[in-house]
Amino acid sequence: MSDQSRTPQTTTPENDPDNRVEAGADAPLPAEGTDSRDSAEGLNVESHDPAVPEAYAAFMRQGWGERELDLPPHPVAPWAARRRTRLAEMFPGERLVVPAGTFKVRSNDTDYRFRPDTAHTYLSGNQTTDAVLVVHGDSDGEAVLYARPRSSRDTDEFFRDRQYGELWAGRRPSLQEISSSLGLPCRHIDELGPVLASAGKTRLLRGVDGRLDSALPADEARDEEFARVLSEMRLVKDEWELEQLQEACDITTLGFSDSVREWDNVLRYGERWIEGTFFRRARAMGNDIGYDAIVGGGRHATTLHWIENSGPITPGELVLLDMGVEASTLYTADVTRTLPVDGTFSPLQRDLYTLVLDAQQAGIDAVRPGAAFLAPHNAAMEVLAHGLEDLGLLPVPAEEALSPDSKVYARWTLHGTSHMLGMDVHDCAQASTGIYPRGDLAEGMVLTVEPGLYFQEDDLLVPEELRGIGIRIEDDIVVTEDGSRNLSEALPRDLRGIEEWIGALRP
Numbered sequence: 001m002s003d004q005s006r007t008p009q010t011t012t013p014e015n016d017p018d019n020r021v022e023a024g025a026d027a028p029l030p031a032e033g034t035d036s037r038d039s040a041e042g043l044n045v046e047s048h049d050p051a052v053p054e055a056y057a058a059f060m061r062q063g064w065g066e067r068e069l070d071l072p073p074h075p076v077a078p079w080a081a082r083r084r085t086r087l088a089e090m091f092p093g094e095r096l097v098v099p100a101g102t103f104k105v106r107s108n109d110t111d112y113r114f115r116p117d118t119a120h121t122y123l124s125g126n127q128t129t130d131a132v133l134v135v136h137g138d139s140d141g142e143a144v145l146y147a148r149p150r151s152s153r154d155t156d157e158f159f160r161d162r163q164y165g166e167l168w169a170g171r172r173p174s175l176q177e178i179s180s181s182l183g184l185p186c187r188h189i190d191e192l193g194p195v196l197a198s199a200g201k202t203r204l205l206r207g208v209d210g211r212l213d214s215a216l217p218a219d220e221a222r223d224e225e226f227a228r229v230l231s232e233m234r235l236v237k238d239e240w241e242l243e244q245l246q247e248a249c250d251i252t253t254l255g256f257s258d259s260v261r262e263w264d265n266v267l268r269y270g271e272r273w274i275e276g277t278f279f280r281r282a283r284a285m286g287n288d289i290g291y292d293a294i295v296g297g298g299r300h301a302t303t304l305h306w307i308e309n310s311g312p313i314t315p316g317e318l319v320l321l322d323m324g325v326e327a328s329t330l331y332t333a334d335v336t337r338t339l340p341v342d343g344t345f346s347p348l349q350r351d352l353y354t355l356v357l358d359a360q361q362a363g364i365d366a367v368r369p370g371a372a373f374l375a376p377h378n379a380a381m382e383v384l385a386h387g388l389e390d391l392g393l394l395p396v397p398a399e400e401a402l403s404p405d406s407k408v409y410a411r412w413t414l415h416g417t418s419h420m421l422g423m424d425v426h427d428c429a430q431a432s433t434g435i436y437p438r439g440d441l442a443e444g445m446v447l448t449v450e451p452g453l454y455f456q457e458d459d460l461l462v463p464e465e466l467r468g469i470g471i472r473i474e475d476d477i478v479v480t481e482d483g484s485r486n487l488s489e490a491l492p493r494d495l496r497g498i499e500e501w502i503g504a505l506r507p
Contacts, residue, residue, distance in 0.1 A: 061153055077183035094200070095135075095203070125184075130147070132209070148189045203222055203223065206218065232428065248326065250490065278293055299470075301338065301472075385401050396408065
């Protein structure tokens with residue numbers, strides 16, 4: 001999301017003698033006569049906030065003690081160094097620029113919480129705003145992180161800037177603190193311009209930082225190749241990454257359990273309560289949610305990406321929960337369970353759920369090194385198509401429906417069974433299609449297996465008792481040397497396990 005221009009304000013110190021301007025008494029104090037954000041963007045608008053006397057500014061710049069941040073060595077540092085070396089070897093003699101990105105406006109002068117670009121953090125471990133990693137393409141993978149450090153006490157920024165000021169946004173680490181933690185040379189971001197202006201082949205990961213996109217000439221073919229390589233590097237996870245994904249799945253399991261423990265409030269307040277409960281766990285033990293939680297009660301479960309989460313949770317129906325925690329290292333889980341609101345499946349719900357569970361198990365069984373990435377999907381669809389045939393829903397035999405020239409079964413399945421998982425919930429999305437999704441699985445890849453059945457409430461081709469029912473079951477699967485391992489297996493998925501789990505946790 002790009003910055004939005006702001007409407008010029010008319011309130012000034014002269015007509016607001018109490019200095020309580022429209023933004024409220026807690027609005028930041030910009031530089032003399034301008035808003036610091038607007039000035040940086042070149043917008044010629046009148047200040048929304050009053051200027052401050054020089055005496056006050058001078059007084060604020062003195063009398064501060066020094067304190068160091070406790071930034072221990074980051075465990076990703078040795079892994080990230082090896083990744084940079086691999087990257088450099090693929091582009092000898094070139095300069096590779098990977099930005100973290102900057103703030104994005106949510107509304108007016110309020111930003112979203114910052115989340116760095118995936119490739120940047122994958123290669124460096126850095127999660128601060130405005131940083132840029134520069135890797136020099138040689139055998140050693142020499143790299144420098146250009147970062148925006150803590151606010152200087154010699155300027156007004158630390159007490160007046162709402163984005164970077166220490167008193168507004170918190171203490172940013174110094175260059176030395178970042179360097180010591182990440183094991184990476186760091187320089188001030190202001191030193192990057194001359195480096196980029198110097199001669200030499202340069203590749204930029206575009207679409208992350210508009211300032212760099214404007215500053216460096218585009219070469220569509222070379223830039224796309226760079227983005228593709230960065231995406232494909234993440235297809236096979238190293239040991240450290242698998243640990244982070246397991247942690248994300250473990251916290252996700254706790255978030256699901258939290259939601260069931262609060263079922264009285266879930267019945268009272270509906271989908272929103274589950275969303276909020278899960279978010280609390282994600283923020284308490286991780287960085288955030290990995291994606292907007294999908295909480296689909298009843299007919300809302302038939303909308304694949306139902307993120308409004310504003311409906312009721314009704315006894316007798318099912319509720320589909322598609323939720324994942326993003327760990328503090330930005331690796332995310334992606335897990336779905338479909339639960340009976342009453343705690344026990346009805347006979348019809350049991351039959352439909354069993355069909356989806358059997359399809360998922362067929363998909364998981366198909367995950368192994370050397371198998372096609374699409375093998376889990378094909379295996380799951382085989383089960384679902386024959387199940388739909390048994391229900392009398394298909395207009396043709398199941399085998400004909402499964403033909404690439406037909407696929408009529410997909411009216412009730414709608415989506416693919418798998419996607420790669422990692423630091424992005426839909427990971428490695430810019431990889432070559434010949435490698436993903438049309439390539440083969442390899443040890444260390446992590447993918448979801450998530451078949452589903454969805455009977456829309458206005459679908460006249462299904463019996464009335466099926467309408468408005470949606471069921472999806474999703475787990476996070478790592479390809480191992482001899483098959484696969486379920487990272488989210490701690491969360492029950494079979495009928496009996498789910499009913500016992502709900503019974504043990506519900507108040």
